[in-house]
Amino acid sequence: MTAAVGAVDSVGAEPGAGGRRGIRLRVDPVEPVPDEPTxxxxxxxxxxxxxxxxxxxxxxxxxxxxxxxxxxxxxxxxxxxxxxxxxxxxxxxxxxxxxxxxxxxxxxxxxxxxxxxxxxxxxxxxxxxxxxxxxxxxxxxxxxxxxxxxxxxxxxxxxxxxxxxxxxxxxxxxxxxxxxxxxxxxxxxxxxxxxxxxxxxxxxxxxxxxxxxxxxxxxSANPPMLPGAYGTVRVSAGAHESGWAERLDRACLVAGRTVRQRVAIELANVHLRGVQEIVFGVGSAGLPDALDREMHAVSLRAVAECDAAVDRILDDALTQVLGEIPSEGVRRRVALAVRREVAGADDASDPTRVLLVTSTAGVAAIAGTGAVTALAAYREEADRAVLPPLGVGLSGACYQYWAAPDRADQGHTRSWLQQAVRGVELELLSEVSRRFEAVRRSLNALLTEAVDHGILLT
The missing domain is CATH 3.40.50 (Rossmann fold)
Structure with missing residues (x-):
C-alpha cells in the first residue's frame, strides 16, 4: 500500500482565492519502509x-x-x-x-x-x-x-x-x-x-x-500505514512568531559542532590504539587490517551521530511549526522530502561518499551507492535515514603497500599512520559540516514555504 506525499512548492503557482497564491504540489509515492530481515x-x-x-x-x-x-x-x-x-x-x-x-x-x-x-x-x-x-x-x-x-x-x-x-x-x-x-x-x-x-x-x-x-x-512495530501518512497537514496559527528559523539555524550549528568534536576525539583514540598495535601488537604487517576495522567503526559512529542529531533537529523544527509533536506518518513524509532535497544539493551529483585511505596516506573520495554498499559487514535493507550513506576504509593499494617486507620500520609506520588518520579527520569533519548545512538549507526552504501558505503537506 502506498500513500501520496507532497512537499509544498509554490514556484510558478497561480493566484488563488482571497489573493493568495495557489500551491503546486510535488507528489511522490511513498512506499512502506520494509522490515529489517531477521x-x-x-x-x-x-x-x-x-x-x-x-x-x-x-x-x-x-x-x-x-x-x-x-x-x-x-x-x-x-x-x-x-x-x-x-x-x-x-x-x-x-x-x-x-x-x-x-x-x-x-x-x-x-x-x-x-x-x-x-x-x-x-x-x-x-x-x-x-x-x-x-x-x-x-x-x-x-x-x-x-x-x-x-x-x-x-x-x-x-x-x-x-x-x-x-x-x-x-x-x-x-x-x-x-x-x-x-x-x-x-x-x-x-x-x-x-x-x-x-x-x-x-x-x-x-x-x-x-x-x-x-x-x-x-x-507490529512497523505498520504499513502510519497515522498522518496521508491527508493535508496545516501549520499552527502562531508559526510565524515561533522563531523556528533561528532555532533551526542554531540547532544545526550546535549539532554539527558536537558531532565533529566527537568524531575528532574518536579519531584521536584510533591513532593512539594504532600506535599501540604497531609497537606492542600486530606491527606494520598487521596495520592494514587493524586500521580498516578502526575506519569501519569510525564511519558507523559518525553516521549514527549524524542521523540521531538530524532526527532531533527534524522533530524540533516540526514541533515548532505545527504547534504539536508530529505523528510518525507526518514525520516520515517530511523526512522523505528533506532527503530528496539533500540528495540534490550538490548539483544532482550522487551524495553518497566513500573515503578510502591510499598507500600514500592520502584520502580519495568515491561516490555511488554501490561503493558504500561494498563497505558494509551486513547490508542494511531498510533505509530510514535522512542523510545519504557514508563509509571509510582502506584501499587495495594500501594493503599491497604494507605487504612489502621493507615496511617494518616503526618510525615510518607511525608517521604514515598519523598522516592517514589526520587526512581522514579533515575529510570526515568537512563531510559532517556539509551534511548539516544541506539539512539546514533544505528544511528551511520546505518549512518557509509551508509557513507562508499555512500548509505543510497535502
Whole structure:
C-alpha cells in the first residue's frame, strides 16, 4: 500500500482565492519502509563447525579471510560474491580458491547463496575470527547483531572464552538481541544449547521459532500505514512568531559542532590504539587490517551521530511549526522530502561518499551507492535515514603497500599512520559540516514555504 506525499512548492503557482497564491504540489509515492530481515550471527571459536551443522547437507561453508563476515542467504543455486571497499560492484568469489579469493585486499563481507530450507526463515552470518574482537571489531559486531536480532556464541573446543567475548555477550544481552550459547559436547551430540537443547537439530528448531516471533514483532512495530501518512497537514496559527528559523539555524550549528568534536576525539583514540598495535601488537604487517576495522567503526559512529542529531533537529523544527509533536506518518513524509532535497544539493551529483585511505596516506573520495554498499559487514535493507550513506576504509593499494617486507620500520609506520588518520579527520569533519548545512538549507526552504501558505503537506 502506498500513500501520496507532497512537499509544498509554490514556484510558478497561480493566484488563488482571497489573493493568495495557489500551491503546486510535488507528489511522490511513498512506499512502506520494509522490515529489517531477521538474521542469526554465529560467533566464537567454534563458529565454523556449528555453522556447518546448521546448514546440514548444504555445508560446509567456504573459507573466507579471517577479517570478513560470511553472509549465507537463500538462493536457487550456489554462488558467492565478495564486497571489497573501493569497488562499486561485488566481485565473484572463488569458493575453491585461496582464502583471499584472488582479491587485492580482503573483502568486508562475502555473500553466499545456498538452496537450504533453513535460510527461508533467516539469514546466517558467520562473524570474523575472535582475534578481531578489539574495540573496533566489537563495535562492528554489535552493530551487525543489533540489526540481525540474534547471536549464537560458540566457544572454542577447549571451552575458553576471552574477556572480549564476555564483554561482547554482556553488551548484546543489554541491547535486547536474543543470545543463544552453544557449548561443545561429545561427538554424538556436539552442541548443547541451554538446558533443553541437546543438538544442532534442536538448535535449528529454536532459531526458527525465534525468527517467527521476531519477524512478527518487527512487523507490529512497523505498520504499513502510519497515522498522518496521508491527508493535508496545516501549520499552527502562531508559526510565524515561533522563531523556528533561528532555532533551526542554531540547532544545526550546535549539532554539527558536537558531532565533529566527537568524531575528532574518536579519531584521536584510533591513532593512539594504532600506535599501540604497531609497537606492542600486530606491527606494520598487521596495520592494514587493524586500521580498516578502526575506519569501519569510525564511519558507523559518525553516521549514527549524524542521523540521531538530524532526527532531533527534524522533530524540533516540526514541533515548532505545527504547534504539536508530529505523528510518525507526518514525520516520515517530511523526512522523505528533506532527503530528496539533500540528495540534490550538490548539483544532482550522487551524495553518497566513500573515503578510502591510499598507500600514500592520502584520502580519495568515491561516490555511488554501490561503493558504500561494498563497505558494509551486513547490508542494511531498510533505509530510514535522512542523510545519504557514508563509509571509510582502506584501499587495495594500501594493503599491497604494507605487504612489502621493507615496511617494518616503526618510525615510518607511525608517521604514515598519523598522516592517514589526520587526512581522514579533515575529510570526515568537512563531510559532517556539509551534511548539516544541506539539512539546514533544505528544511528551511520546505518549512518557509509551508509557513507562508499555512500548509505543510497535502
Amino acid at each position: 538474521a542469526v550471527v554465529v560467533a566464537g571459536g567454534g563458529r565454523g563447525p556449528l555453522l556447518d551443522a546448521l546448514l546440514g547437507a548444504s555445508g560446509p561453508a567456504p573459507d573466507v579471510p579471517a577479517s570478513a563476515y560470511l553472509v549465507v542467504q537463500p538462493g536457487l543455486r550456489v554462488a558467492a560474491w565478495a564486497y571489497v571497499p573501493g569497488a562499486r560492484l561485488p566481485q565473484p568469489y572463488d569458493l575453491a580458491g585461496p582464502r583471499s579469493g584472488g582479491l587485492v585486499r580482503p573483502p568486508r563481507r562475502v555473500e553466499l547463496s545456498l538452496p537450504d530450507p533453513l535460510l527461508r526463515h533467516f539469514t546466517l552470518i558467520r562473524a570474523p575470527d575472535r582475534s578481531t574482537l578489539d574495540v573496533a571489531g566489537s563495535r562492528i559486531l554489535l552493530d551487525v547483531v543489533r540489526r540481525a536480532g540474534a547471536l549464537v556464541h560458540v566457544p572454542a573446543a577447549d571451552g575458553s572464552v576471552t574477556t572480549a567475548e564476555r564483554d561482547l555477550l554482556t553488551q548484546v544481552a543489554e541491547s535486547g538481541a536474543a543470545v543463544f550459547r552453544a557449548a561443545a559436547g561429545d561427538p554424538a551430540a556436539p552442541f548443547d544449547v541451554g538446558p533443553d537443547l541437546a543438538d544442532a537439530a534442536q538448535l535449528r528448531r529454536a532459531l526458527v521459532e525465534w525468527a517467527g516471533a521476531e519477524a512478527l514483532a518487527r512487523a
